[in-house]
Amino acid sequence: MRRWGIELASSSTVNLTTRPDAGRRFLLVRLITLVLLGLVSWPIPYLFSDYWGVVWALALAPLVITTRSGSVTAEMGTLLIVWWAFGDRVSASPAIYYCPLAAALSVWLTHDLGSRAASLLSTAVIGAWICRSIDHGVPVNLTGVAFLGCSALTMLVHAATSLRRPFAPVRSVDVIAASHTGNTLHLVSRFAAELIEAGVQVRIHRFFDPTCFTPALDGDALVVAFPMIGWKPPWPLDHYLRTNLPAGKGKPAFLLSTCAGGPENGFVLPWLWLWLKGYRVMGRLWVIYPVNVATFRIGPARLWRWLDSLLPRESEMEITARSARSFAAGKTAGFPLVVWPFPLVLIGWLLDNRWIDPLLYRPYAWRKRCTNCGLCVETCPMGRLHRGDPVPVAAGECELCMRCVNLCPQNALHLFCWTEYGQPYRPKWPELAAVREDVLHRSTKTG
Numbered sequence: 001m002r003r004w005g006i007e008l009a010s011s012s013t014v015n016l017t018t019r020p021d022a023g024r025r026f027l028l029v030r031l032i033t034l035v036l037l038g039l040v041s042w043p044i045p046y047l048f049s050d051y052w053g054v055v056w057a058l059a060l061a062p063l064v065i066t067t068r069s070g071s072v073t074a075e076m077g078t079l080l081i082v083w084w085a086f087g088d089r090v091s092a093s094p095a096i097y098y099c100p101l102a103a104a105l106s107v108w109l110t111h112d113l114g115s116r117a118a119s120l121l122s123t124a125v126i127g128a129w130i131c132r133s134i135d136h137g138v139p140v141n142l143t144g145v146a147f148l149g150c151s152a153l154t155m156l157v158h159a160a161t162s163l164r165r166p167f168a169p170v171r172s173v174d175v176i177a178a179s180h181t182g183n184t185l186h187l188v189s190r191f192a193a194e195l196i197e198a199g200v201q202v203r204i205h206r207f208f209d210p211t212c213f214t215p216a217l218d219g220d221a222l223v224v225a226f227p228m229i230g231w232k233p234p235w236p237l238d239h240y241l242r243t244n245l246p247a248g249k250g251k252p253a254f255l256l257s258t259c260a261g262g263p264e265n266g267f268v269l270p271w272l273w274l275w276l277k278g279y280r281v282m283g284r285l286w287v288i289y290p291v292n293v294a295t296f297r298i299g300p301a302r303l304w305r306w307l308d309s310l311l312p313r314e315s316e317m318e319i320t321a322r323s324a325r326s327f328a329a330g331k332t333a334g335f336p337l338v339v340w341p342f343p344l345v346l347i348g349w350l351l352d353n354r355w356i357d358p359l360l361y362r363p364y365a366w367r368k369r370c371t372n373c374g375l376c377v378e379t380c381p382m383g384r385l386h387r388g389d390p391v392p393v394a395a396g397e398c399e400l401c402m403r404c405v406n407l408c409p410q411n412a413l414h415l416f417c418w419t420e421y422g423q424p425y426r427p428k429w430p431e432l433a434a435v436r437e438d439v440l441h442r443s444t445k446t447g
């Protein structure tokens with residue numbers, strides 16, 4: 001099925017009407033875990049204060065069983081590593097160590113159930129943990145305050161999302177889709193195909209840069225899709241959501257992202273901007289896709305082609321389909337927002353923003369290889385690359401999308417000192433990476 005220039009993979013989508021709802025099937029496991037979590041909030045921190053890493057890992061088990069999601073396992077796994085780096089700085093109370101873990105577990109176990117009673121129970125469990133943590137000793141340092149503060153935020157967002165009444169089924173959805181090498185657009189096409197199956201009208205608006213993005217968002221719900229770039233959305237999209245996105249007037253919204261490893265706190269800001277604009281965000285979803293950063297793709301090209309062929313996993317596509325169905329039905333969908341007390345997003349902001357990018361990442365074309373075909377010039381979403389003789393030249397803003405590096409057919413274009421040593425990512429869905437709108441967009445900008 002071909003719509004809006006996007007091939008919708010409807011033939012390979014999962015028909016959920018014939019499948020048992022995975023969330024409901026594990027209802028008992030989820031509820032038992034929640035009750036246990038409530039009961040153990042007093043003794044566990046003290047009994048196991050020296051083994052919090054082990055407890056943390058064990059606590060993952062019910063989550064992995066109930067969600068059966070590689071994304072969930074990867075997100076919690078990444079966070080476990082970061083936790084090791086920061087956890088021992090919480091000097092006030094061992095109970096505070098476990099507070100973000102308890103909060104994450106509780107909200108994750110109940111978010112997609114669509115049951116207000118279960119959500120109330122999980123909110124109560126987190127509330128109890130926070131109160132008892134404070135009882136055990138007021139945090140005396142920044143990390144302690146961050147651990148408790150982020151747990152409280154997780155709880156509040158969860159309560160605001162899932163304790164309120166669900167929406168009426170959605171009839172039409174606008175999707176704002178930023179995608180540099182096509183991965184995110186592939187995920188969008190799977191999500192959209194499922195919405196269409198559910199009878200929802202979908203309009204996809206490709207996002208390039210905020211200066212020429214003025215879509216009519218008149219559907220009754222919004223989906224914002226983006227690749228994770230430095231543990232956050234690409235900066236032009238962030239700018240658009242913060243400044244130009246029209247008011248939501250209570251509409252439901254959903255956040256969709258592709259990542260190569262994990263988003264950490266990458267959903268916090270878009271969630272916040274949508275909330276401030278009056279949208280009610282019903283959930284988020286991220287799926288692991290091939291990494292498109294040549295800097296990290298070191299080693300033989302064949303190895304990377306093989307790794308790329310493994311992603312995305314079909315089980316994640318099932319979760320995508322299920323999330324689309326829940327969203328179409330007006331319910332909470334996908335994953336909950338978990339606010340983690342870790343500052344990776346700040347590092348992302350320092351390394352990638354509109355001021356630093358033109359200075360730190362300088363594209364150049366290698367004369368020996370470049371045929372001056374002009375493809376990089378046509379596909380640069382920021383209009384930074386210009387026709388030159390004998391090779392293109394760079395001037396202007398950059399959003400670190402790496403399209404120029406990944407799409408150059410001669411492997412001639414590189415970001416100085418960043419991408420020379422790696423394999424470029426040859427998009428798995430080239431028709432989604434460089435669709436005609438790119439060229440149209442470029443001619444509108446320059447003309």
Ligand SMILES: Cc1cc2nc3c(=O)[nH]c(=O)nc-3n(C[C@H](O)[C@H](O)[C@H](O)COP(=O)(O)O)c2cc1C
Binds near residue numbers: 183
């Ligand atoms: C500059 C840059 C930074 C990235 N940072 C992250 C990151 O922080 N976390 C992550 O999981 N993936 C990261 N990625 C990988 C992309 O999010 C991933 O490959 C995504 O699927 C690309 O989607 P697209 O093809 O729609 O652009 C980064 C990619 C680029 C180019």
Ligand code: SF4
Binds near residue numbers: 407408409410412
């Ligand atoms: S895409 Fe590659 S070969 Fe074509 S002009 Fe750009 S650098 Fe040269």
Ligand code: SF4
Binds near residue numbers: 383384394
């Ligand atoms: S110069 Fe390259 S990395 Fe920068 S915005 Fe253009 S295509 Fe993307």
